[in-house]
Amino acid sequence: MEPGGIPFLTGLCFSRQFTVTGSQGPILARLGGVVELSCQLSPPQNVEHMEVRWFRNLYTKPVHLYKNGKDLHGETISKYVERTELLKEAIGEGKVTLRVFNVSVDDDGQYHCFFKDGDFYDEAITEVQVTATSLEIQILLHPPTIKGILVECNSAGWFPQPQMEWRDSRGEIIPHASKSHSQDTGKLFNMKMTLLLKRSSQGNVTCYLRNPVTGQEERTNIVLSDEFFPWNIMWILNLSLILGVLLTFIMVPSVDLHYAKWGWGSYSNPPFPAVTLLILASFSPVPPSDPHFQLDTTWLEDVTVILCVLMVFITMVISFVYFRFRGKWNGKGGTSEGTVPLTDLQMSEGVAFPDLVP
Numbered sequence: 001m002e003p004g005g006i007p008f009l010t011g012l013c014f015s016r017q018f019t020v021t022g023s024q025g026p027i028l029a030r031l032g033g034v035v036e037l038s039c040q041l042s043p044p045q046n047v048e049h050m051e052v053r054w055f056r057n058l059y060t061k062p063v064h065l066y067k068n069g070k071d072l073h074g075e076t077i078s079k080y081v082e083r084t085e086l087l088k089e090a091i092g093e094g095k096v097t098l099r100v101f102n103v104s105v106d107d108d109g110q111y112h113c114f115f116k117d118g119d120f121y122d123e124a125i126t127e128v129q130v131t132a133t134s135l136e137i138q139i140l141l142h143p144p145t146i147k148g149i150l151v152e153c154n155s156a157g158w159f160p161q162p163q164m165e166w167r168d169s170r171g172e173i174i175p176h177a178s179k180s181h182s183q184d185t186g187k188l189f190n191m192k193m194t195l196l197l198k199r200s201s202q203g204n205v206t207c208y209l210r211n212p213v214t215g216q217e218e219r220t221n222i223v224l225s226d227e228f229f230p231w232n233i234m235w236i237l238n239l240s241l242i243l244g245v246l247l248t249f250i251m252v253p254s255v256d257l258h259y260a261k262w263g264w265g266s267y268s269n270p271p272f273p274a275v276t277l278l279i280l281a282s283f284s285p286v287p288p289s290d291p292h293f294q295l296d297t298t299w300l301e302d303v304t305v306i307l308c309v310l311m312v313f314i315t316m317v318i319s320f321v322y323f324r325f326r327g328k329w330n331g332k333g334g335t336s337e338g339t340v341p342l343t344d345l346q347m348s349e350g351v352a353f354p355d356l357v358p
Contacts, residue, residue, distance in 0.1 A: 018042060018094070020115050022124035028214065029103045031132035031159065031188075036087075039113035039124050041094030048091055051116040054084075054098050056109065063111065064098055079106065105130055105159055105187040131213050132159040132188060137220040139207055148198040149224065150177070153207035156190040162209045166195045167219075169204040197224065241308055 022039045029035035037054070041047060052066040053059070064084040065075045071086055080100070087097040100107060108130040114123040134157035142150040153166075161181060166174040177194045184190060195205060206221035 017120060018045065018115070018117070018122060020113060020122045020124040022113050022126040026127040026129045029100075029107060029128050029130050031103055031105070031130055033103050034099060034101050035103055035107070035128060036097050036099050037111055037113070037126050037128070038095060038097040039115075039126070041115060044094040046092045047094050047096065047115065047117075049117070051114075052086070052096055053112075053114040053116070055112050055114065059112075059114070063100075066096070103130055105132075108159075129213050130159060131211060131216075132157055133162075133211050133214065133216045133218065134158050134209075135218060137207055137209065137218060139220055139222050141222075141224075148196050151195045151197060151205065151222065153193045153195075153220070154191070155207075155209055155218070156184070156188065158189040158191060158209070158211065159187070160211075160213060161189045162191060162211050164191050164193050164207075164209050166193065167206045167208050174205065241311075 018041045020039055020041060023037065027035060027037065048069055054063040054065075055061060056063060061077045062075055063077065063080045064086055065072045066086050073081065076084065083101050085099040085101075087099060090096070096113075098111070098113075107128060109128060111126045111128060112123050113126060115121060134155050136157070137153065137155045140152040140154065142152065153164075155162075155164075164179060166176055168174055174195060177196045179191075179193045181192065182190045191209065193207065197205070204221065204223045206219050208217065208219045210217045
């Protein structure tokens with residue numbers, strides 16, 4: 001009897017050993033949908049008497065617990081209460097499936113499928129990847145400025161964080177001006193990207209987003225006509241600025257020369273600080289990615305207009321005062337002989353001004 005009992009006990013011991021295998025590769029779960037996770041004992045055997053536990057990071061916090069032939073829902077952690085179901089159609093063959101309803105972003109990650117029979121146990125790990133793709137993409141146009149048109153693309157409700165880029169009509173990537181993202185209370189990604197268009201040839205652009213897990217793509221394009229690019233206004237402003245600067249450079253030396261002629265000293269304090277400020281702002285602009293870009297652009301436009309108006313106004317005032325003084329002195333005894341015309345020839349020959357006798 002005893003010799004025959006040893007093989008029997010040995011066989012009983014080996015019959016209680018098993019391995020657990022789970023799903024190969026990550027399982028994709030759509031946000032708000034249902035996902036099923038299966039695991040199988042090998043060799044196949046009835047597991048009705050075993051403990052079957054599904055958990056995330058901690059063994060003591062099960063997602064679902066099956067023990068003593070019953071589902072113990074009271075042991076489940078709160079966020080999975082009434083959201084899980086253990087399918088037992090193939091439990092006699094050692095296979096069980098966990099079904100999770102109303103998938104959320106928090107369900108993303110690893111799940112442990114744990115089997116225990118007496119003192120022996122084994123587990124398998126299955127990874128779940130939650131995905132969400134937004135079908136809504138908005139493109140916003142900011143008011144045109146002298147720097148161009150700032151185009152903004154927004155899309156909310158993505159998971160994980162999508163790839164986002166601008167593309168032209170040929171499908172080539174256009175460098176963005178800025179890109180940012182945030183997450184809402186549901187941990188979904190809200191994407192934002194901007195692009196500064198400086199010419200009408202860039203008017204056909206596409207905002208492109210791609211889910212890195214599923215490969216699903218969404219896109220929205222916009223076509224801008226020449227009317228959106230304020231080049232006429234820019235040319236008028238630039239021309240006015242150039243004319244104003246030229247007039248200033250012409251009039252200031254004339255007034256300086258007039259002051260020297262009448263012995264009043266030299267006037268050499270033209271209003272160049274404002275021009276210098278404008279030049280610095282033009283050659284060292286605020287980048288479009290800066291949150292104050294719109295404010296800077298508006299400021300630059302206002303300063304340009306104000307400078308143009310001031311230059312024209314100052315030029316008119318200086319000219320008026322100059323000719324008024326000239327006429328006044330001529331009228332009080334100054335003769336035509338006392339004033340030497342400033343021809344190019346005389347200036348090149350270094351003709352001096354005669355002294356005026358009051």
